[in-house]
Amino acid sequence: MTAVGSRAALATLVSLDGMGPARLRAVLVDRTPAEALAAVLGGDAPMAPPLGTVSPRCSRELLQRWRSEARGTDPHALLDAYAVAGYGVVMFGEAAYPARLQHDPDPPLLLSIDGDLGRLSDRTVAIVGTRRCSRAGYDTAYRLGSDLAAAGVTVVSGLAAGIDAAAHRGAIDAHGAAPLAVAGTGLDVPYPRANRTLWRDVASAGALISEAPLGARADRWRFPARNRIIAAMAEVVIVVESPARGGSMHTVDEADARSIDVLAVPGPVMARNSEGTNALLHEGRGVVRDATDVLLALGSTAPVAEPVASGLTGRSASEIAVLDAFEWEAVTADQLVLRTRLDVVEVCGILDRLVAAGEVVTRSGWYERTMRA
């Protein structure tokens, strides 16, 4: 076998089944990537102490599996596959490696890239939150994403459904600073599938990075690992909506470990989706009401352009009454009828017009007001 380059050796190592950041670090203790790969191929590679947490029995089986997997892999072909698919690969320590990760306590050793990291702004803000967000949360994330991108800030997020998608979408629609997405799966495995278009759009407007090998599925453990990169890539992390536990709170922990500021968007006290964010605020974290709050936290004073008001012109009194009756909550038609004291049929007619105009969205019988107006 010819001498294996460091990148090819790393690419092979990360492609092994169950090879996460912690195991990779353990395999690489006191070894160059090529040496580590040779050890794995030898099968009898003694695992370095940090892996002591994994039970020996398990690790013996794992080693066997790795050995047979590594033997069936051509490291150079593996590396070529990235290029063929149109993805860039950058290794820790190389010039193109993101500067923010250079001094990270737990950096991804090999990153695959779709798009161009060079396009990103120096100022970066991560926007994270729950996948099952409310419409108000979606709109808030969208507005923040779009205003921050317009103000020249790169918006970082994780391409999940809900808040992540809203932040990315807002950043793309603003045509401002290039967005950055950190994927939990391989770059060729869009997840969730509903976000396929968004993946392409982020890659073509900014960059999409992942430490997972090509073809990596959405394994549970990959998402916490992804969250640490999101936190590490940001100067400030904003949580828009999050329950008391969940992926967003994990991102907050990772940000804390790196002394990165965390800000939160306040929400209704009763809403489960605001339990996490309100708890963060109670701890004394900064409040985000709009992009200006974020820019101040970044130490920038650049004013944010006021969005141009659109919406329906010449609203009738009953349309205004219905919109007011929302009180910015998710409501049923029942509540609107009771609050406005209008006729059921009339309220339904108004709601239909408002939905058509995009001022209200509806989902399984609930109505929510958008910030479009």
Add this chain to the structure above:
Amino acid sequence: MLALVPSATLAGVDGLAVSVEAHVGSGLPAFTVVGLPDTSCREARDRIRAAFASSGFAFPDRRITVNLAPTGQRKAGAATDLAIAVGLLVASEALAPEAIAGVGFIGELGLDGTIHSVEGAVPLLDAVDADPVVVPLGNTIEAQVVGRQGIRSASTLRELVDALAHITPWPDLPAVPPVGDEPSCPDLADVRGQPMARFGLEIAAAGAHPLLFVGPPGSGKSMLASRLPGILPPLDEQAARRVTCIHSAAGVRLPPTGLVVRPPYRAPHHTSSRVSLIGGGTQTMRPGEASLAHRGVLFLDELGEFDAGTLDAFRQPLEDGAIRVARAHGSITLPAEFLLVAASNPCPCGWDGPQGRCRCSSHARARYLRRLSGPLLDRFDLRVTVGRPDTADLLGSDAGESSSSVRARVDAVRQLALERGFGLNGELGTDQLNLVAPLAPAAFRMLERALEAGRLTGRGLVRVRRVARTIADLRGMGTTIDEAVVAAALALRGEPFEFELAAA
């Protein structure tokens, strides 16, 4: 000697005329019943032997053969007991044949000679080919109400024989209580707030539209549904007789007046077996909940918890208004023309919604929705989301409208449908809709938009148009359907029924 006595047996919800032929002849003492009797019918032998002894009649110690004609059909139950006993008395010459000429008998005998009431007296009485007919005391009220002239009754076999032989006069029949003592059904005035759900009920009642409530636990779905019969018009005479017949056949307790005049309300639990819901099963082919709800309301709470196969079985009655039950020993048609009302949680925990209170895993939610969705969901013209009422909203609201004033509007709409001559609005086809509910251009475009946006399916279209017709009728609008009415119909149909927020 031979005796012929008219009686009847039950088959589904209808009676079958039976001619009891009793023969007492020479030979070794024996007592056989032939003509396909079921077990309880065959056991008449032992009951009659004891009843004879208790009443002081000599049991003929000869060869007794009882035949239940027509012999090809199964006879179930003990309703023929009395006819067999009377036949034996005549055949053994204890009673003169003239005494029972033209008299029919229905009733079950106790060992002490008491005549017990039977299930299904109404259909049995309809079937007996005789006049007058003797019925048990406990069945006389229903027997009088369904409009048959010659009703006689006696409490014991001895009393009956004495009356037949003109030794004593026939005992008086108990008086039928005056109509109007009906137990009242819950009133809509108790429901505060929930205007959409109330409107949904009103529409369902006016046009006979199947209705589904979706909402969290405690939002009052069952409470709302139980108030639907109160806003339906009372049954007309023919329907009342038919429904009484069905309830009588199923052994359901009849109202004190004997006649069911209020539309029935049946709410079977989701653990009910398929047979108990659809009917069949026993030898008598007992009607199920679907038939008991005939001309009334069938309420299925926790729709998602019902067995998929059971729900499937409801599809035939929903389309045909009747159930055909086929079993090895014959098939039968049971009437089942009901207004279907169902309730469901939006997800297993019940709290799915934009507030994010739902704690179900996405897998559990998907499985729940799969059970709910499909052809059955499509059959509901109305799919109304019911929220748990907000205290602040409730305090500001007026007391609910009473059932009687809602019923006035419902009656008017039904009258209007009658005048159009195409049946109720919930039964209109597309051609009829084009005729009686043409769309205004703006309303047409709205439906077109909804179809294009995927908010509305092709099958949903006709249902939305039916509902729109009913809404316009309730609001006293003209023939042409306008935009606001279509918007309301779309909102009440809850199209589309999606539960996931699209990512972008």
